[in-house]
Amino acid sequence: xxxxxxxxxxxxxxxxxxxxxxxxxxxxxxxxxxxxxxxxxxxxxxxxxxxxxxxxxxxxxxxxxxxxxxxxxxxxxxxxxxxxxxxxxxxxxxxxxxxxxxxxxxxxxxxxxxxxxx
Amino acid sequence: xxxxxxxxxxxxxxxxxxxxxxxxxxxxxxxxxxxxxxxxxxxxxxxxxxxxxxxxxxxxxxxxxxxxxxxxxxxxxxxxxxxxxxxxxxxxxxxxxxxxxxxxxxxxxxxxxxxxxx
Amino acid sequence: xxxxxxxxxxxxxxxxxxxxxxxxxxxxxxxxxxxxxxxxxxxxxxxxxxxxxxxxxxxxxxxxxxxxxxxxxxxxxxxxxxxxxxxxxxxxxxxxxxxxxxxxxxxxxxxxxxxxxx
Amino acid sequence: xxxxxxxxxxxxxxxxxxxxxxxxxxxxxxxxxxxxxxxxxxxxxxxxxxxxxxxxxxxxxxxxxxxxxxxxxxxxxxxxxxxxxxxxxxxxxxxxxxxxxxxxxxxxxxxxxxxxxx
DNA sequence: GTGGTCTAGACCACA
DNA sequence: GTGGTCTAGACCACA
Numbered sequence: 001x002x003x004x005x006x007x008x009x010x011x012x013x014x015x016x017x018x019x020x021x022x023x024x025x026x027x028x029x030x031x032x033x034x035x036x037x038x039x040x041x042x043x044x045x046x047x048x049x050x051x052x053x054x055x056x057x058x059x060x061x062x063x064x065x066x067x068x069x070x071x072x073x074x075x076x077x078x079x080x081x082x083x084x085x086x087x088x089x090x091x092x093x094x095x096x097x098x099x100x101x102x103x104x105x106x107x108x109x110x111x112x113x114x115x116x117x118x
Numbered sequence: 119x120x121x122x123x124x125x126x127x128x129x130x131x132x133x134x135x136x137x138x139x140x141x142x143x144x145x146x147x148x149x150x151x152x153x154x155x156x157x158x159x160x161x162x163x164x165x166x167x168x169x170x171x172x173x174x175x176x177x178x179x180x181x182x183x184x185x186x187x188x189x190x191x192x193x194x195x196x197x198x199x200x201x202x203x204x205x206x207x208x209x210x211x212x213x214x215x216x217x218x219x220x221x222x223x224x225x226x227x228x229x230x231x232x233x234x235x236x
Numbered sequence: 237x238x239x240x241x242x243x244x245x246x247x248x249x250x251x252x253x254x255x256x257x258x259x260x261x262x263x264x265x266x267x268x269x270x271x272x273x274x275x276x277x278x279x280x281x282x283x284x285x286x287x288x289x290x291x292x293x294x295x296x297x298x299x300x301x302x303x304x305x306x307x308x309x310x311x312x313x314x315x316x317x318x319x320x321x322x323x324x325x326x327x328x329x330x331x332x333x334x335x336x337x338x339x340x341x342x343x344x345x346x347x348x349x350x351x352x353x354x
Numbered sequence: 355x356x357x358x359x360x361x362x363x364x365x366x367x368x369x370x371x372x373x374x375x376x377x378x379x380x381x382x383x384x385x386x387x388x389x390x391x392x393x394x395x396x397x398x399x400x401x402x403x404x405x406x407x408x409x410x411x412x413x414x415x416x417x418x419x420x421x422x423x424x425x426x427x428x429x430x431x432x433x434x435x436x437x438x439x440x441x442x443x444x445x446x447x448x449x450x451x452x453x454x455x456x457x458x459x460x461x462x463x464x465x466x467x468x469x470x471x472x
Numbered sequence: 473g474t475g476g477t478c479t480a481g482a483c484c485a486c487a
Numbered sequence: 488g489t490g491g492t493c494t495a496g497a498c499c500a501c502a
Contacts, residue, residue: 010492025222036474047494052476060414069474069501089221093235096214103207104143110207111232114225117211261458325457325464329471332450339443340379347468350461353447364477390489401479406491423486423489 003044011046015054023063023074024085031076034064121162129164133172141181141192142203149194152182239280247282251290259299259310260321267312270300357398365400369408377417377428378439385430388418 005014022028035043041051055072058064062080066072075081100110123132140146153161159169173190176182180198184190193199218228241250258264271279277287291308294300298316302308311317336346359368376382389397395405409426412418416434420426429435454464 012492021220025220037476038474047496049495050493053492055475066475071474085221089218089223089231090235092214092217092221093232096210097232097235099210100207102139102143103203103210105207107232111229113207114211114215114229114232117208117215257456261456321457325454325459325467326471328450328453328457329468332446333468333471335446336443338375338379339439339446341443343468347465349443350447350451350465350468353444353451366477391491392489401481403480404478407477409490420490425489 003046005044005046012050012054012057015044015046015051016057019054019058020063020084020088024081024088028074030074030078030081032074034072034074036071121164123162123164130168130171130175133162133164133169134175137172137176138181138202138206142199142206146192148192148196148199150192151188152190152192154189239282241280241282248286248289248293251280251282251287252293255290255294256299256320256324260317260324264310266310266314266317268310269306270308270310272307357400359398359400366404366408366411369398369400369405370411373408373412374417374438374442378435378442382428384428384432384435386428388426388428390425 003015003018005011019028019034028034034040037051037055038048041048044051055064055066059066059072061084062077063075063084064072065075097107097110105113121133121136123129137146137152146152152158155169155173156166159166162169173182177184177190179202180195181193181202182190183193215225215228223231239251239254241247255264255270264270270276273287273291274284277284280287291300295302295308297320298313299311299320300308301311333343333346341349357369357372359365373382373388382388388394391405391409392402395402398405409418409420413420413426415438416431417429417438418426419429451461451464459467
């Protein structure tokens, strides 16, 4: 299977997140055409229906626009894209801060650690 | 079951991490006595052998010291504790930075985001 | 195709309704000459026989009068026209009331809603 | 087939509308349990997946709430229900007014007709 | 070819 | 039993 998918969460959810990530990180540009459901299903190694369901989610959120018979494109609303990017970042940050606090670090320490590492 | 354990990784590994966390975060103080294997096994809802194996790991790393007849205590070497704490922190930080970079953020942005959030 | 026709009901029926509508709404005035069957068939994109059949219906109801050599005209009996108009309105109203009652509205509510909307 | 469904529009859409109607018209009360997906699928004579999809829509709109293993209930938010009821009414009214205006009626006439009929 | 819908049927987690 | 997910495969409208 081309895409690494785990069995803990629904496959379509993982696909949604993956494509979301590709959009917010600029791999799929605003307005760019997205491969067809069947194509992506073949690449990911999942059933076309599962890919379809993932796209349904992406469309409901507005990130992807369906063009009836000519496929789908990424939204051209770059504000929306950057909002979602911020939202995803916020989630990562909260998760990270929680774990670090569990380890016994205060926010200031965390920031100074970040500045020294890497 | 008292402790939340998943089935993806060995249970004893998860227990090791959990106790490690309790030590580095100061829930178990340096030199403090640790509950017996049987007691902890009962609390965690695992087989005493599994808990035993976890303690073997913790002893090998030096975090836990066995005292012949009087049970086990947390090491009094607080440098070791703080080293492990730093090590665990470093792992979290790397994971976090990887995810944020995948989202398309540079380190400077990440730090300034951290400062504004929470 | 110039006229929007669906495949669920006979085409000639749909044409009858359409021309009826044009007459009662005053697009074709009483006494006015109606385009020829062939002309209308071409415009509507249907077979002249189908249009012919539609006109048969309209004549039987008296809305359209054939004048031997000079084509067809809309009846000059404006009472008949207004009766048919009322009949069509009544049908629409019943359909509407049924749907609104299905939604759980009483007639009084419906009327006051109509007065506030639009 | 128990439920009258036409082939012009997606079956799941028709099911959504039907259940919506049953909720806003008070056949399914706020907080009441809704039959299971399988049960309703059997009653309606459709595939359980189709019914599932319809419920997905109803849940996204908030009308139906899923309770993990014990089925689904109608929302207890009666304001939401009445909002949707108003919305559905508004749609019916607009459709009706359009048709009546096509017939050549003004709003005042329509209202007085409504008052005399039925 | 492309998206969309639907069926039949399997399997899973949860309680 | 209940909701949820997934696959395999068919068929449709649109252009």
